[in-house]
Amino acid sequence: MLTVNNQFPGPEIRVKQGDSVNVTVVNKGNYGVTIHWHGVRQPRNPWTDGPMNITQCPIPPNTSFIQNITFTTEEGTLWWHAHSDWSRATVHGAIIIEPAEGTLLGLPQNTPSHTIVLSSWYNGDVMEIGKIADTYTGQGSIDSDASTINGLIGHYKTCPWSSSHIVNAVMNQNMFLSIARHNLTVVGMDGAAVKPINTNYIMISPGNTMDALLTANQDPGLYYVAATSFFNLDNSTGFDNSTATALLKYDGDYSEPAYPAFPHDTLPQYNDTQAATKFRIRIRGNVKQSVPQDFKVRYYITNTVTTNRCHNSSCTGVDNILTATFNNISFITHPISILQAYYENKWTDIFDTNFPTYPPFYFNFTMEDTVPEFLNAAPNGTHVIMVEHNDVVEIVLQGTSLGAEDHPIHLHGHSFFVIGRGHGNFDPDNDPMFYNLDDPPLLNTVTLPKRGWAAIRFQADNPGVWYMHCHLERHATWGMATVLVVKDGDSDESKMLSPPHYMPPCSAE
Numbered sequence: 369m370l371t372v373n374n375q376f377p378g379p380e381i382r383v384k385q386g387d388s389v390n391v392t393v394v395n396k397g398n399y400g401v402t403i404h405w406h407g408v409r410q411p412r413n414p415w416t417d418g419p420m421n422i423t424q425c426p427i428p429p430n431t432s433f434i435q436n437i438t439f440t441t442e443e444g445t446l447w448w449h450a451h452s453d454w455s456r457a458t459v460h461g462a463i464i465i466e467p468a469e470g471t472l473l474g475l476p477q478n479t480p481s482h483t484i485v486l487s488s489w490y491n492g493d494v495m496e497i498g499k500i501a502d503t504y505t506g507q508g509s510i511d512s513d514a515s516t517i518n519g520l521i522g523h524y525k526t527c528p529w530s531s532s533h534i535v536n537a538v539m540n541q542n543m544f545l546s547i548a549r550h551n552l553t554v555v556g557m558d559g560a561a562v563k564p565i566n567t568n569y570i571m572i573s574p575g576n577t578m579d580a581l582l583t584a585n586q587d588p589g590l591y592y593v594a595a596t597s598f599f600n601l602d603n604s605t606g607f608d609n610s611t612a613t614a615l616l617k618y619d620g621d622y623s624e625p626a627y628p629a630f631p632h633d634t635l636p637q638y639n640d641t642q643a644a645t646k647f648r649i650r651i652r653g654n655v656k657q658s659v660p661q662d663f664k665v666r667y668y669i670t671n672t673v674t675t676n677r678c679h680n681s682s683c684t685g686v687d688n689i690l691t692a693t694f695n696n697i698s699f700i701t702h703p704i705s706i707l708q709a710y711y712e713n714k715w716t717d718i719f720d721t722n723f724p725t726y727p728p729f730y731f732n733f734t735m736e737d738t739v740p741e742f743l744n745a746a747p748n749g750t751h752v753i754m755v756e757h758n759d760v761v762e763i764v765l766q767g768t769s770l771g772a773e774d775h776p777i778h779l780h781g782h783s784f785f786v787i788g789r790g791h792g793n794f795d796p797d798n799d800p801m802f803y804n805l806d807d808p809p810l811l812n813t814v815t816l817p818k819r820g821w822a823a824i825r826f827q828a829d830n831p832g833v834w835y836m837h838c839h840l841e842r843h844a845t846w847g848m849a850t851v852l853v854v855k856d857g858d859s860d861e862s863k864m865l866s867p868p869h870y871m872p873p874c875s876a877e
């Protein structure tokens with residue numbers, strides 16, 4: 369397996385707000401890779417953001433690439449991961465950002481802290497598994513063989529634990545997590561403060577991170593920490609719903625084998641949509657940034673997973689290939705990065721700006737039965753969303769019955785306010801009246817509910833080229849993605865930076 373510094377999960381990066389960090393990525397693997405700093409805004413600097421063929425080409429084996437990461441307003445837990453092929457399965461780690469002054473997210477001074485990284489384990493070669501998902505696929509190819517907690521399936525840690533940094537680095541499943549007989553108080557999510565939520569389980573999607581406080585107020589002993597998939601795809605019996613466990617052990621003098629461990633009886637079932645919703649609606653923001661009260665442009669994006677067409681450019685119209693879309697377009701990349709093509713003003717053959725504002729068809733998104741024929745022939749395309757610097761952008765994400773499960777949708781370069789969420793079809797006349805414009809959470813990944821919608825709003829204040837995609841790896845592979853291009857502003861400080869002179873070469877050059 370490909371690892372970073374021989375560790376799985378990879379090394380944790382600890383920084384302070386305002387820090388700027390140079391990471392030299394030395395690729396000693398057998399194939400090209402890229403690294404992304406998930407949730408770090410990277411002001412004006414998409415050049416080292418990482419997604420393959422979006423902002424850079426892969427770093428070839430036996431070469432290196434220096435990436436500059438600047439931390440501005442983020443606080444708490446984020447993470448880094450490979451952003452090429454399926455490499456992120458084993459190449460990822462946590463980032464902890466302390467405030468420049470005061471304590472982390474207002475937690476008590478000197479709270480001991482501990483990091484929990486949830487990951488996927490595959491018995492096979494992840495590169496091969498990713499290729500199978502991209503050319504011909506079925507459930508078997510994307511099933512992981514286990515989920516892990518800090519790289520292990522069963523794992524001991526000694527107390528005291530107090531604050532926990534939780535990262536969901538799993539490839540294809542949302543996760544529930546609980547700790548026997550203990551509540552967690554979630555105080556941060558996606559590198560921003562949330563109003564404290566006291567709970568006996570959490571639901572966390574791939575891409576999301578959380579900061580939580582645990583009070584060790586039980587009798588000394590052993591307590592199960594458990595994580596299981598939350599997977600609510602229609603007609604599924606669940607895939608890889610095995611439970612990963614660890615033990616929380618209080619400091620003390622008692623012998624382990626004889627001592628009983630308390631079971632994880634508050635962990636919801638793998639398909640408990642209600643439990644997921646119940647947790648999700650409690651998330652409220654606690655941030656200083658002001659919420660934009662109106663929008664300049666609204667995009668309306670439907671998410672689908674369909675079959676019967678060929679996403680990969682090398683296959684020739686074979687049947688039963690899965691594809692995924694935004695607005696019925698399956699996103700494809702090219703051997704030169706979109707960022708480079710944009711910067712050099714040579715993009716006519718690479719992409720266009722015709723990403724539709726509305727889905728190009730009428731469709732009852734929540735219908736259960738017949739799928740209109742034309743949706744089975746979603747075209748490939750590289751259409752981007754291009755907005756002016758500082759535009760307030762609203763995106764209404766609409767889940768459909770085609771691939772009806774919860775999709776974690778992630779945007780690079782910006783965090784966004786999640787101002788609304790609901791079941792069924794979004795109603796543009798009524799639903800906005802119930803938006804939360806007071807204390808919406810500021811996230812970088814929103815879990816779009818199954819057959820429901822979510823509305824996000826943000827100011828496009830970060831000039832550059834930013835990937836937006838489902839963070840379920842198989843859906844991103846199949847094309848559930850687009851790119852947001854934020855144009856330069858007028859002043860020098862609102863223009864994208866120029867590239868470092870040592871960008872990894874693209875094969876088209």
Ligand code: C2O
Binds near residue numbers: 404419
């Ligand atoms: Cu966590 Cu596009 O990434």
Ligand code: CU
Binds near residue numbers: 838
């Ligand atoms: Cu998805």
